[in-house]
Amino acid sequence: MSGGDWAGMGWDWADHEGIRARLDAGADPEAWSGGRPLHTAALRGSPEVVAEIAGRVADVDALEEGRTALWEAVESRRVEHARALVAAGADPWLPQLGGWSPGRLALAGPTPDLFERPEGEAGLTEAERLAAEEAAQLVGALGEFYYDGMGVACVAGIDADEAVRRLEGGEVEAEFLEDLLDAPYDFEMDESLLIVGVTTVLGGCVVVQPWGYGPQMPGVMKRLTVGTRGYGVYANPKSGNQGCIVRDGVVEGWDLHPGGGTDVGQTSEEVLMGYLYSLKPMAYACAWAGLRPADAQAFTGRPDRWVKLPDRDYWEE
Incomplete structure (x- = not known):
């Protein structure tokens, strides 16, 4: 550790004694290269570190990226x-993203x-209360499962047979x-x-x-969503979860971040969804499409049908 700065400080902010020593030596409690120290400690530190830094900042409710x-x-x-943070004077009812306060959230x-x-x-509106209840049920029903590398399309209002019909899916040879x-x-990827x-x-x-x-390929999502809507997810192992919204065959949103939490510029409804399904991309996709699976079998078990799609350019069609 160097003197009165944050040099060499990584993402582990749980060491109370170490961080207090840095602060005593002159490290700025208001800023470091990764953002505001208090915000970082609130995410990755310990309660003791949070209290330590909160007692040294000018404003415990200072904003970083709107929060x-x-x-x-x-x-x-x-x-x-x-x-x-509340013990240090933070205001739970200060409106922030989408008009929400931490207390109401x-x-x-x-x-x-x-x-x-x-x-x-x-407090919560009736619609918000119901959304929170549904989220708790959905997240609980899906539970925890490994989805890295998985692609998913959650589509409202059609069953598996209709989805196969729309995709013109064929049988898959059993041995293959x-x-x-x-x-x-x-x-080969072109085959798989x-x-x-x-x-x-x-639903x-x-x-x-x-x-x-x-x-999640556009040509797949467009065919599936004629007359309805769908949310696609690809859990990219290299760059994180990538989402898309397709409604009635038209792509309305691309390169989205399901399960990525709340963000500046989101509507009130989007903030609530971001909070309820934080780090739960597959549950987020289900919720957006109005699906209510009883468990994770649709993602982790044997599907109702395995099918082979026709060989076509699904990025252009």
Whole structure:
């Protein structure tokens, strides 16, 4: 560790003694190369570090990218960090992204009683309360599963058979399918991307490919969404989760970040969705499309049907 600065400081902000020593030596509690120290500690530190830095800043409610350190603690579900910030004077009811405050956002999460709501302070609307309940059920139903490298299309209002009809999917030879499932990356991409699994769930269907982005290709999504809507996800192992919105065969959004949390410029509804499905890209896609799978089988189990797509350019058609 150097003297009074943050030189060499990485993303581990849990060492209270080390960080206090840096601050005592002159490290700026207001800024470091990765952003505001208090915001970073709220995300990656310990409650002790949060309290230490909060006691040294000029404004515990200073904003970074439109949000306070308390917002970061609430969104990341770090309850003790949030309590340390409130003890240091942070305001839970300060409006921020999409008009939401950290306190009102917490009402939609797993700890709705985290803050005492002052008289006259608005709670959740009925629609927001229902969205929070549905999110808790959906996230719980899907649970945790490995999705890195997986491609998915969540489509409203059609079942697996209709999805196959729209895609003009054909049968997959059993021996080929067995070999592909056993070692998908041994096959040429042009071949493996044409094989998808399709499963009917409550509200629509899920098209899945555990090894690639096939379901999210524009030509696939456009065919699936005629007269309806769908949300596609590719969990890119190199660059993170990539999402798209397609409605009635028209791409309305591309290079989106499902499960990426809240962000500046989002609407009130988008902020709530970002919070409820933070780090849950597949649940986010289901929720956007109005799907309510009872469990994760559509993503992790044997689909209702494996099909082979016709050989065509799905990036152009």
